[in-house]
Amino acid sequence: MQSIVSISNLSKTYAGGHQALKDVNLDIAPGEILALLGPNGAGKTTLISIICGIVKASSGSVTVAGHDIVTDYRSTRSMIGLVPQELTLGAFDTVWNTLSFSRGLFGKKPDPGYLEQLLRDLSLWGKKDSELMTLSGGMKRRVLIGKALSHEPAVLFLDEPTAGVDVELRKDMWALVRRLRESGVTIILTTHYIEEAEAIADRVGVINNGELLLVDDKQALMHKLGKRQLIMELEEAVGALPDSLSPWSLDLSADGGRLTYTYDPHTAHTGISGLLQAIREADLVLKDLKTTQSSLEEIFVNLVKGN
Amino acid sequence: MNTYAVRVIYKYEMLRAWETLLQSFASPVLSTSLYFVVFGSAIGSRIEQIEGVSYGAFIVPGLMMLALLTQSISNASFGIFFPKFTGTIYEVMSAPVSFLEILLGYVGAAATKSLIIGLIILATAGFFVPLEVAHPVWMAGFLVLTCISFSLFGFIIGLWADNFEKLQLIPLLVITPLVFLGGSFYSVSMLPPAWQTVTLFNPVVYLISGFRWSFFEVSDVSVGLSLSMVLVFLGACLLVVWWMFRTGYRLRQ
Ligand SMILES: Nc1ncnc2c1ncn2[C@@H]1O[C@H](COP(=O)(O)OP(=O)(O)O)[C@@H](O)[C@H]1O
Ligand SMILES: [Mg+2]
Numbered sequence: 001m002q003s004i005v006s007i008s009n010l011s012k013t014y015a016g017g018h019q020a021l022k023d024v025n026l027d028i029a030p031g032e033i034l035a036l037l038g039p040n041g042a043g044k045t046t047l048i049s050i051i052c053g054i055v056k057a058s059s060g061s062v063t064v065a066g067h068d069i070v071t072d073y074r075s076t077r078s079m080i081g082l083v084p085q086e087l088t089l090g091a092f093d094t095v096w097n098t099l100s101f102s103r104g105l106f107g108k109k110p111d112p113g114y115l116e117q118l119l120r121d122l123s124l125w126g127k128k129d130s131e132l133m134t135l136s137g138g139m140k141r142r143v144l145i146g147k148a149l150s151h152e153p154a155v156l157f158l159d160e161p162t163a164g165v166d167v168e169l170r171k172d173m174w175a176l177v178r179r180l181r182e183s184g185v186t187i188i189l190t191t192h193y194i195e196e197a198e199a200i201a202d203r204v205g206v207i208n209n210g211e212l213l214l215v216d217d218k219q220a221l222m223h224k225l226g227k228r229q230l231i232m233e234l235e236e237a238v239g240a241l242p243d244s245l246s247p248w249s250l251d252l253s254a255d256g257g258r259l260t261y262t263y264d265p266h267t268a269h270t271g272i273s274g275l276l277q278a279i280r281e282a283d284l285v286l287k288d289l290k291t292t293q294s295s296l297e298e299i300f301v302n303l304v305k306g307n
Numbered sequence: 308m309n310t311y312a313v314r315v316i317y318k319y320e321m322l323r324a325w326e327t328l329l330q331s332f333a334s335p336v337l338s339t340s341l342y343f344v345v346f347g348s349a350i351g352s353r354i355e356q357i358e359g360v361s362y363g364a365f366i367v368p369g370l371m372m373l374a375l376l377t378q379s380i381s382n383a384s385f386g387i388f389f390p391k392f393t394g395t396i397y398e399v400m401s402a403p404v405s406f407l408e409i410l411l412g413y414v415g416a417a418a419t420k421s422l423i424i425g426l427i428i429l430a431t432a433g434f435f436v437p438l439e440v441a442h443p444v445w446m447a448g449f450l451v452l453t454c455i456s457f458s459l460f461g462f463i464i465g466l467w468a469d470n471f472e473k474l475q476l477i478p479l480l481v482i483t484p485l486v487f488l489g490g491s492f493y494s495v496s497m498l499p500p501a502w503q504t505v506t507l508f509n510p511v512v513y514l515i516s517g518f519r520w521s522f523f524e525v526s527d528v529s530v531g532l533s534l535s536m537v538l539v540f541l542g543a544c545l546l547v548v549w550w551m552f553r554t555g556y557r558l559r560q
Pocket of ligand 1: 047
């Protein structure tokens with residue numbers, strides 16, 4: 001399938017000499033949710049800002065639906081909605097006016113019906129005549145989303161949408177993102193919360209120090225890098241492990257009540273059957289047993305360390 | 308052409324002025340009226356006519372120019388400086404608008420506001436002194452050209468300034484002295500010859516002279532020269548703005 005956003009050899013060096021992006025290549029498929037995951041200062045905002053036209057690239061190119069973002073900026077920008085990282089809003093505008101402004105700015109003719117529906121979806125309809133400075137932080141964030149959606153974009157960039165947002169609003173935000181994807185919008189969000197990428201993304205790109213370390217399906221990423229752990233609760237705690245279990249290099253918890261076996265689920269021979277057999281032969285009785293998968297956080301830490 | 312964008316920028320800039328009506332319109336009109344009362348009525352009654360025009364009427368064009376210049380510059384410079392300052396400019400930068408469209412919206416609104424102020428001042432002046440406009444078309448022409456060129460100039464200042472101090476610097480240190488020394492309150496011919504020559508380096512002299520001519524047919528320099536100077540200034544501002552557009556000056560990193 002043709003990608004909706006295509007980034008080739010993109011680099012950015014700021015006036016001060018800091019290289020914020022290093023030869024980034026990335027293709028984004030229509031309709032997907034892509035999470036760009038990286039610590040503060042990784043270059044996430046810079047990448048988004050270049051695509052949206054706020055920052056000039058030093059080299060490389062970006063196309064949106066086949067149009068170049070520099071030579072054909074009118075086509076590309078009218079397809080893009082941007083929710084910035086900072087809560088930047090005028091103080092005295094009303095919610096309704098600021099959305100109408102955004103829609104017009106992006107070249108769409110007024111459509112009060114659409115804006116009303118949008119405000120209702122964002123639970124802001126009751127606040128439509130309120131001045132922006134009277135709104136809470138969470139509402140301001142939603143107004144920014146409303147502004148970004150006011151011109152019915154095909155691609156939505158959310159720059160750290162849930163930074164400093166309470167748990168409930170974060171869940172709302174995730175639900176909103178999923179609804180938007182269902183309506184066909186491609187969503188690129190940046191985050192430094194692993195749980196966020198894990199919870200809503202289809203694909204995850206890991207970015208650090210201006211380099212895109214990898215991009216992969218979330219599942220494949222877990223598959224590729226995720227170790228699995230088999231955790232076994234013992235009926236009776238033991239002081240030490242019998243020697244017969246040493247081939248599996250198990251972890252014994254401090255209280256002696258839990259065994260942890262770390263294995264790679266993708267190899268032909270995981271050693272689980274043998275382990276269970278050996279446990280039975282050692283006369284250990286299992287009370288409970290479960291497996292866990294390593295989180296993106298662990299994957300991420302490994303990647304950044306390895307880099 | 309993204310006409311919807313031009314329209315919303317223009318509309319919301321005008322709306323902002325409307326919401327701060329007192330500050331936007333009432334205060335320049337009030338301060339100019341005070342000049343009429345103090346200079347025109349109190350002092351003017353003791354001053355002879357200048358070139359056949361009563362002093363009270365003589366100062367009207369100059370005072371209008373004073374208000375137009377300062378209002379155009381401050382409206383336009385604040386209009387673009389503020390979104391830069393608060394960060395809301397990101398939206399304009401990421402929108403499918405050309406620099407020309409941004410310019411039409413912001414400068415158009417600033418020029419409209421000062422034009423309105425100029426007309427209100429003109430109407431107010433009529434209460435204090437008998438006024439007749441000899442060449443209405445020329446007057447309107449000077450009025451509109453001045454509003455546009457100085458709004459452009461203000462736009463440039465607003466883009467250039469990266470703090471409030473710089474924003475006030477040029478209007479305070481350059482424009483106000485030039486206007487006061489530009490013959491608002493006197494005829495250049497009243498100055499000693501040496502100073503008359505110096506004065507000719509002040510661009511505002513040409514503006515006020517030409518504008519005054521459109522009222523009373525008296526002028527310090529020929530009206531053709533006045534018009535040329537205004538057009539030269541307008542051209543210079545357009546050139547600077549064009550250069551800023553080419554380079555993304557102070558907007559795109
Ligand atoms: N306008 C700028 N001028 C100079 N350096 C900048 C500018 N904006 C960002 N940077 C630097 O570029 C790097 C990447 O920043 P950014 O893209 O904001 O990262 P992130 O969004 O991932 O936190 C940081 O080191 C930051 O200090
Ligand atoms: Mg950022």
